[in-house]
Amino acid sequence: MRVVTSAEIDRVLTFPALIDALAEAFRGDMVAPPRHHHEIERPRAPGTLLLMPSWTGPAMRDGFVGVKVVSVFPENGAKGLPSVMGSYLLMDGETGEPVSVLDGTRLTVWRTAAASALAARHLAREDASRMVMIGSGALAPFLIRAHLSQRPIREVALWNHNGRKAESLAASLRAEGLPVTAVTDLEDAVRGADLVSCATLSTAPIVKGAWLKAGAHLDLVGAFNLKMREADDEALRRAQVYIDTPAARSEGGDVAVSLQSGAIPESHVLGTLTDLCQAPPRRDPEAITAFKSVGAALEDLAAAMLVWRSLAKAL
Missing domain, CATH: 3.30.1780.10 (ornithine cyclodeaminase, domain 1)
Structure with missing residues (x-):
């Protein structure tokens, strides 16, 4: 072996x-x-x-x-x-x-990033050029590389609650030739983003639905239990929501939490990665989309x- x-x-x-x-x-x-x-x-x-x-x-x-x-x-x-x-x-x-x-x-980090990019292949605008990466842990560089392989992203704004960690990771990724810059104003970065990816252990929403522009895609990777949140209810209400597997209806933060509280109805979750791969939906360029993964x-x-x-x- x-x-x-x-x-x-x-x-x-x-x-x-x-x-x-x-x-x-x-x-x-x-x-x-x-x-x-x-x-x-x-x-x-x-x-x-x-x-x-x-x-x-x-x-x-x-x-x-x-x-x-x-x-x-x-x-x-x-x-x-x-x-x-x-x-x-x-x-x-x-x-x-x-x-x-x-x-x-x-x-795990490879396949998690690949799953998010697979969802973005079907849900993000084809001309998406500006990305925000929230979190600078082990997953962040893989998510950035994976999303860059699927869309013509020219700018990546990296935000972390610890600014020094964001600066350090951004510098190492720039050394690889990736267009990553650390930022401190998260709201401003999200308002201008075509794709927002979150990989944190936050217990309170970081991304507010009011910040998401028309056509934006929200990728929710962290928040692995019901005590965690990365996006608020309004972000999910505004979005066409997809999940990796049916388990995301009851596990992990964000979607499961909003379903349990009644903030969104069961019908608001439009499908899974299997659905996206077997019957890709027609993408409305003005629609906000969201993908929540809990791991498969x-x-x-x-x-x-x-x-x-x-x-x-x-x-």
Whole structure:
């Protein structure tokens, strides 16, 4: 059994190749049962343990079975550790034999960013040129790269509650040749943005619906439990809302919270990533759109399969 490191994952994965692999997965024959979700009591803040299984159906060639084990400890940032860590076990689909353990933390940021960009492929304006990235954690650079692979984005404004962290990340991304600038006035940046991506652990709304201009696309990635919010109710009320999987109706912040409070009706959620991939909607260029992700096991499996096949080709 091969151990696949984060460096190897970075070497073989690219955008938009991973986005294409996820699109195929959402259109294809893959099974993803409900994930196991357990809260772990700790003195300062609770942790979370997630178990996410998935497998390919009989119609798919080179079948696989996989499961991701993820821990989420929000206080890890103070210790210099990622808030989210995990491992992915990939098994042969015919025999169940383990073939690889992949760095689940790295796999997660790649596939999460790819899922957001896949949604934006169908929901963001084709001429979107100005992006705002809210948050400067591990996901931020991947979200920026993924969205840049799908739309002709010329400017990326990066905002974080800690301005120094935003400046540091913006500088490192500019060194890669990416058009990223740290900003301090979030309202002004959002009002001019075609695409707003959020990846935070905020417990209060950061993006206000009144700030979103006609045609804007809102990408909500953080806020993984019902105590967290990244956008207010008005942002969701103004938007055509899509989610990655039906679980986002009851898990995670934002959409689930607004549904539970009655701020938006069930009918306001127009579909999932499967719906977007199987029957893409016609995009009204003036409509505001929003996408909320809580994570899908088939995304992990699709990413692990792409990594495994890419490594095999390199041998």
